[in-house]
Amino acid sequence: MRAAEQVLVQEFLAAFQAATDSELIGQHEEVPFDERQRLDALLRVRFPNQVDAVDLAVEAVDATYPRDAHRLAEFLTCFNDQRRQDAAPAVPVVAARHLTSAAKDVLRGAGINYFESSSGTLLFRYRTWLIDIERPSKQSLDRKIGSLFNGAREQVVHALLMHWHRTGEQGWVAGNELATTAETSTFTVSKTLQELEKHDWVEATGSGPSQRRRLKNAGGLLDAWSDEWTRRARSEPRTRLYTYAGGRGGIVDRIIQKMEGRTGWAISGAAAANARVPHLTVVDRVLVIVPPGLAKPWAEEMELEQADKGSNITFVERSGASLLFLDEHPERPASRFTSPFIQYLDLLDGVGRNKELAREYRERVLKLGEPDHD
Template identity: 45%
Template structure:
């Protein structure tokens, strides 16, 4: 038994003690006719004595917890006359889908962050805390570099099945990268398939869940940002004037994002007097010079964000302003920065543009 598993069980014991349930020393790797149980723990409270039959996991997704449930059921069959056994999965991280499956099958669960669900006769513990997956060997990080572009392509085309080659073309990545991402999403059971062999096509089966996972990863990304001031001849047309300057300078590659760009897509009747502009990494000062911007930490009305990759995919030209705007998915992610009424605007965008 590893140190990680021992520490996870200690955390579980502490959580039980705080809930008024006394614990005895756990027994690890308990053999039975159907195989081997990871951990057996005797617990008691004024309501009675119970045994927790526990399977221990690290990163747990629906497929993982189904395997664990099978192991627990085998243990239960070997103790079919015992009414004091509570079946439980304990993990360093449980996905939302895994937790939903465990509840649906009446299994208790514990997560290292303190999330705890146990329902058995007169016992009820239901604690939900925000969880953040920890990376381990064998888990493919999905929201980095080219893999993030594949995620975006899948969400962009979430209503239709796509071949691996089509996804590579959409995401501007290699078929190897697409295959890597699809394999990880299949492991997490977020992919639906049709056909086989050369006719195999796939699409996201739970796009809203995948988008929420991208939101969590996006918040952790720290792209370089610099603040600038742009002199306006018309205070109501900041994007239009900047777009004119970009065309006049022959500067390609800049993409409008944030609340000003989102208001062009979903008019929210909220005045925005600042603009966020995505530019290639390392080129903020070149763009600032082309646009005639002045560095200004205070009173700034333009933010240059140095990003590439997914941010540059599926952009849209806005006819009235002549501006190149980020795709609504990127706009949505950028609006979740907590500024002003951005969260409200993001909700509008998700409902009416993303339909998720």
């Protein structure tokens, strides 16, 4: 066992004894089992006012993501399965430097106790004992998730979700193919997919140039993207405007007409969702993505009025992933509507009935169940 793992075991033991007032009566390291595998530490402890000792099977790791948590749960279960028949099952424990919140959920669901040394978080369940100390990590791995939904990495996420939407659960895809649709480099695709695998959203088959991946948890990935999207949306530059919109097509046709000859724009949110699913809602306002820095110049050129109240047009300045996979409505020549995933994300803005519409859109168009959280 390496020095770093020894330190983690000792940090767990100190936290555990402080919480239980238990006594350490035996410790073994690098415990062999299953001919090829070794457990980091087997600790024998005695709880206060109890005669019988209890074994703790401790596996020490550094950073733990959901994929690692599944592996650790299987490993510790295998250890108990391989113990001699006259030995009581050891209480399984993962001692980690960092744990993502999703990894904690996996371990908790599998009945595995855990300790996070960076925060002092401790979950321990055994018979009548329940210790549940949850403290915020100073350097949470969850904060790194946000980086997956920025810049070129966000384009990879978008392309992967679109590939899944078009091909289904068996839609394996090669890195170079994904790089083409995501309009980014194969290096960025490779690094992004490696991170997605850690979170157990993606699985891989093959190796080297023949390696292919598929999305195994589209709902989980979309939920994580939604969290980052709504957080980021609060600081996006938005310009609220008004123009008269008569005629059958209303404000949507009016803005398409105004945008004639321009590039780098698209209609999103409720107006775009209603174009994909007619009669989803009544559309009396439109969200329009425009290039960064061009909202006010374009508004002046189009003779749109500033309107902090009573606006029917909102310009939001964006580039990148939002403008991938645009659709032209067959009955509206020169129209540019965002992809179904961007439409869904923009429905999460809380305007009017948009959140209610988002749930319906998620089920009817994206074919996904309810999000894990609201």
